[in-house]
Amino acid sequence: MELKVQILGSSSAIPLSGRNPTAQFVTIASRHFLVDCGEGTQIQLRRNRIGFSRIEHILISHLHGDHFYGLVPLLSTLHLLDRQKEVHIYGPPELEKGIYDLLALSHAKLRYPLVFHPLNMKEPDLVYEDKGIKVHSFPLKHSLPCCGFFFQEKPKPRKFIKEALAKYSIPNAEIRQIKQGADWEDENGNIVPNHELTTDAPASLSYAFCTDTKPIKQLRKLLPDAPDLLYHEATFSEDLKDRAKQTKHSTAKQAAEIAQLVEAKHLIIGHFSVRYDEFDELLQEAKAVFPKTHIAVEKTTFKLQSSEKLLIELGS
Amino acid sequence: MELKVQILGSSSAIPLSGRNPTAQFVTIASRHFLVDCGEGTQIQLRRNRIGFSRIEHILISHLHGDHFYGLVPLLSTLHLLDRQKEVHIYGPPELEKGIYDLLALSHAKLRYPLVFHPLNMKEPDLVYEDKGIKVHSFPLKHSLPCCGFFFQEKPKPRKFIKEALAKYSIPNAEIRQIKQGADWEDENGNIVPNHELTTDAPASLSYAFCTDTKPIKQLRKLLPDAPDLLYHEATFSEDLKDRAKQTKHSTAKQAAEIAQLVEAKHLIIGHFSVRYDEFDELLQEAKAVFPKTHIAVEKTTFKLQSSEKLLIELGS
DSSP: OOEEEEEEEOBOSSOBTTBOBSEEEEEETTEEEEEOOOTTHHHHHHHTTOOGGGOOEEEOOOOSGGGTTTHHHHHHHHHHTTOOSOEEEEEOTHHHHHHHHHHHHTTOOOSSOEEEEEOOSSSOEEEEEOSSEEEEEEEOOSSSOOEEEEEEEOOOOOEEOTHHHHHTTOOGGGHHHHHTTOOEEOTTOOEEOGGGTEEOOOOOOEEEEEOSOOOOTTHHHHSSSOOSEEEEEOOBOGGGHHHHHHHTOOBHHHHHHHHHHTTOSEEEEEOBOTTOSOOHHHHHHHHHHOSSEEEOOTTEEEEESSSSOEEEEEOO | OOEEEEEEEOBOSSOBTTBOBSEEEEEETTEEEEEOOOTTHHHHHHHTTOOGGGOOEEEOOOOSGGGTTTHHHHHHHHHHTTOOSOEEEEEOTTHHHHHHHHHHHTTOOOSSOEEEEEOOSSSOEEEEEOSSEEEEEEEOOSSSOOEEEEEEEOOOOOEEOTHHHHHTTOOGGGHHHHHTTOOEEOTTSOEEOGGGTEEOOOOOOEEEEEOSOOOOTTHHHHSSSOOSEEEEEOOBOGGGHHHHHHHTOOBHHHHHHHHHHTTOSEEEEEOBOTTOSOOHHHHHHHHHHOSSEEEOOTTEEEEESSSSOEEEEEOO
């Protein structure tokens, strides 16, 4: 299994040519989540060759325009493309009426079902669960109610060593329990310990998405676990700490400190102010605190195959 | 003086990479009008190096999303850029509430004045006038109320021949009347006819914008004059005439026929369906009827310096 984060946009509020507002396409255990949907996200999906049929769940962190102005245009296009399958939207409660108001203004009646899931903007909450994964929301601290999201693979069973089947004459029906960790008692009463029958389960990977927010020192308590991969906003560099505080954003250094505090394995920083033409200063500032920091450049894909192994593919 | 039409987007409803929804930047007698504002128009303005301070008047033809989903994002960015000067918006009456609803949802209170001018969707109407130009709206025929726009320079005074001043001892105070067409009677009672004192006034140029609409055979009656330049939608080619009729759009051939009927000097066609990868078929179809037809390719600027002289600059 693989956890994949595709950066569709990582600029802050003012879009520039080649720098789009926040949107990410997250794939975890083969489930897909579009996280935030700034203006132009549908074009960014096309540029990243992400088929619209893979849009199933859309999470909106908060209602600043640069995080959701592309939502209704995308929903309209899905309608024009004759979408039939339902779309699930998770967002601040007021968003639901806003979507229908704007659709009504533009004379669009969607031909597919839209299922709206209001987020709890005050407490951590389970927003999605199936047999393989869980997604929690948790409150961030911004100038308006804002949620982060925590994507988590569920613990997986241990891997059964096929050769043990014949060696110890284990019936097929027993394998499930052994994969859960049980030892095996053969017909002579000999106990074969589990570690001779199985190898460790593949890692259950996790990803936390945090934008827009001031640094939250208690963030670890809001997360169900330490994230393998953390995306944290870093709108400013440390010399603009006051500006960050005033606008309830974070500096690159603060983002790195948060990565340490929550015991993340890898950090991606993004949501850079338009004042930065290049991001090396922000990257170095964060790396001084948290060496495994990376930049959320558009068209970059981050692939996590185990806690330790992060692959970075730069798009063309 | 010059009439200039910059194509920011000319695709129909479904945006594709490199093909943006409708938006044009029209400059006439040094006044600027943004005409329609599909998703991503603010990025297109930047790509075309059109400074946001030149955004003064925004005309919205109708409320299909591909013609206005970029409006509130643009208004928000103007706010973030500390805009002070007012912005005038001309659109279907329901748009005003829609703008404020979406701004409220995104917690944005504009710091500059927004002046909304509801369009008359049923009758031709004067929507803007100053000493140099007039802009009329007129009803088109689409699946929902839709307006076209007619931009027109006012008649200009004739040009005074400077040499006549000394030759006929004309006092400065008389020049204004002579430029309006008056003859001159010198102190001996001799009449100097106006054509010896002046040359023809520079042409008063005009531009008609027509999208989305089925062909309107009576269109000439809705326009105050024959347009020098006509933009007419041509969503389909003639072999999809039935589809055009059903969706209340036009074919390239029909657009050309309308250009003939309204006695336009030049025609630009656009708003092409996503089914067309290239537009030569549409261009040839229109040219067979109306030879002076051009394609509204993005980043193209059409400059009209006289009725006859159309310059086309292709953007890079």
